[in-house]
Amino acid sequence: MENVHMSAAKTTVLPDLQWFEAPLVTTQTDVLSPLAWEELACRQVGQGAAPVLHLWRHPAALVIGHRDRRLPYAPQAMERVRNAGTSVCVRPSGGAAVMLDRGVLNLSLILPNPQRAISLHEDFRLMAGLISDALAPWSAEAQTGEIAGSFCPGDYDVSVRGRKFCGIAQRRQAKAYIITAFVMIEGSGAERAQAVQRFYAEAAGAAPTGVPKPDYPQVNPSTMGSLAELAGVPSVEAYTASLRRVVESRAAILPADGSLVQPQGLTEQMAALRERYDLQV
Numbered sequence: 001m002e003n004v005h006m007s008a009a010k011t012t013v014l015p016d017l018q019w020f021e022a023p024l025v026t027t028q029t030d031v032l033s034p035l036a037w038e039e040l041a042c043r044q045v046g047q048g049a050a051p052v053l054h055l056w057r058h059p060a061a062l063v064i065g066h067r068d069r070r071l072p073y074a075p076q077a078m079e080r081v082r083n084a085g086t087s088v089c090v091r092p093s094g095g096a097a098v099m100l101d102r103g104v105l106n107l108s109l110i111l112p113n114p115q116r117a118i119s120l121h122e123d124f125r126l127m128a129g130l131i132s133d134a135l136a137p138w139s140a141e142a143q144t145g146e147i148a149g150s151f152c153p154g155d156y157d158v159s160v161r162g163r164k165f166c167g168i169a170q171r172r173q174a175k176a177y178i179i180t181a182f183v184m185i186e187g188s189g190a191e192r193a194q195a196v197q198r199f200y201a202e203a204a205g206a207a208p209t210g211v212p213k214p215d216y217p218q219v220n221p222s223t224m225g226s227l228a229e230l231a232g233v234p235s236v237e238a239y240t241a242s243l244r245r246v247v248e249s250r251a252a253i254l255p256a257d258g259s260l261v262q263p264q265g266l267t268e269q270m271a272a273l274r275e276r277y278d279l280q281v
Contacts, residue, residue, distance in 0.1 A: 001145040001159075014126070015111065016252040017051040018260070019244070024057050024102060031061035031100065032089040036269040038171075038178055039092065040261045042110050046175030050254050052110040053247060055240065061087040061100040062199060065152075068097050069278060071214050077202035090277040093171035093180050096152045096217050099195045103186030103226060105236050107131075107243070109179045116175070124156040127168050127179045131158055134243035139231035149220030151196040152182075163189065163225035185236045189224030197221065 020041075022034065034056045041052050062081050068074060069090045078088045100106065109127060125144075132142035139160060147157045147164040158166035165185075171178040184192065197219040204214045227233035247253065 001143040003141075003143050014130075014247065014250040015051050016254055017053050017109075017247075018256050019247070019253045020052055020054045020256055020260075021240070022054070022056040024059065027059050027085060027087070029058065029087065030089070030270065031058050031063060031087040032270050032273060033266065034058070034106070035063075035089065035091055036266055036273055037261050038108050038110060038180070039173075039273065040265055040269055042171070042173050042176045042178050044260055045110050045112050046114075046173055048112075049257065049260060051112060052108075052260070054108045054110065056106050057102055057104065057236070058087065058100045058106075059102045060085060061089075062195070063089055063091050063098050063100060064199070065094065065096040066090065066277060068200075068203065068216070071200070071203035071205075071216060073205040074203040077199050080202060081199065089274070092273055092277055093169040093178065095154065095167060095169040097196045097199055098152045098167065098182050099192040100182065101187060101192070103184065103228075103236060104192075105183045105185055105240060107181055107183065110176065111179070112176050113172070114175050123170060123177075123179050124168050127181050128156050128158050128166075130243065130246055131166050131181060131183060133246045134239060135160075135227065135231060135233070136246075137242055138227070138233050141231075147223050149218065149223040151193055151217060151219050151224065153217060160225070160227075160230040162223070163230055164223055165189065165225055165227050165230060183239070184224070184226040185233055185239050186228050187226050189226050189229060190221035193219050193221035193224040 081088050128144045141160045144156050146153050147159050150164040152167040156168045157164045166183045168181045200216045233239050
């Protein structure tokens with residue numbers, strides 16, 4: 001485990017950027033919409049628009065990874081989730097299944113990459129550092145390192161006392177890229193993990209005798225926690241305000257460019273993502 005408090009964010013210069021904090025959408029909103037927004041914004045950042053920090057929440061959603069979608073009964077499991085009133089999609093970035101609700105903050109750094117350089121560890125440390133430093137008013141115990149048994153596990157899980165509250169992934173385009181993270185702030189980490197655990201059990205199904213069961217993350221609910229549970233963070237709004245102060249200490253926040261993503265392109269982008277990542281498996 002690596003302690004990231006007040007250190008990792010400084011290893012990479014944070015550019016001046018636009019801060020887009022989307023309002024909380026309704027339950028009926030397709031969770032693919034903010035991901036499609038980011039795809040379009042990333043394209044425009046690659047064409048010269050200012051970098052972006054995008055923050056958004058969804059009241060009830062399950063976002064799964066490419067490998068999750070390949071499980072034998074994934075379509076049926078996804079349909080069961082939808083019928084229960086939860087939006088479901090396959091995301092274009094890496095990682096595995098994540099349960100979202102109004103207590104989970106999603107944030108994405110959308111940065112230019114004209115030289116098409118790849119610096120995964122540096123980029124992940126940058127995001128982990130920002131997330132950890134925003135926790136400073138309540139805790140200095142944030143660490144990075146994979147938490148076995150968590151949902152969407154990875155080398156840059158961010159945790160407090162061995163319980164994960166944040167996962168980080170990345171998505172690359174030709175001349176720009178997205179570093180994206182979820183941060184569980186309010187509510188129960190174990191309950192979200194149980195929902196992901198149930199999805200995997202249904203998506204994998206029962207293997208016939210003698211046939212190996214499909215490989216998928218084995219989720220242990222005790223490995224997950226929200227910042228309310230782990231550090232006493234009072235609300236998403238309080239954490240977001242702290243995050244903004246951290247960003248402002250490292251970069252200028254530019255006036256938001258309202259023309260960055262036009263609504264007419266969003267529906268087409270959502271359809272393209274669904275065709276590429278959900279229907280074609």
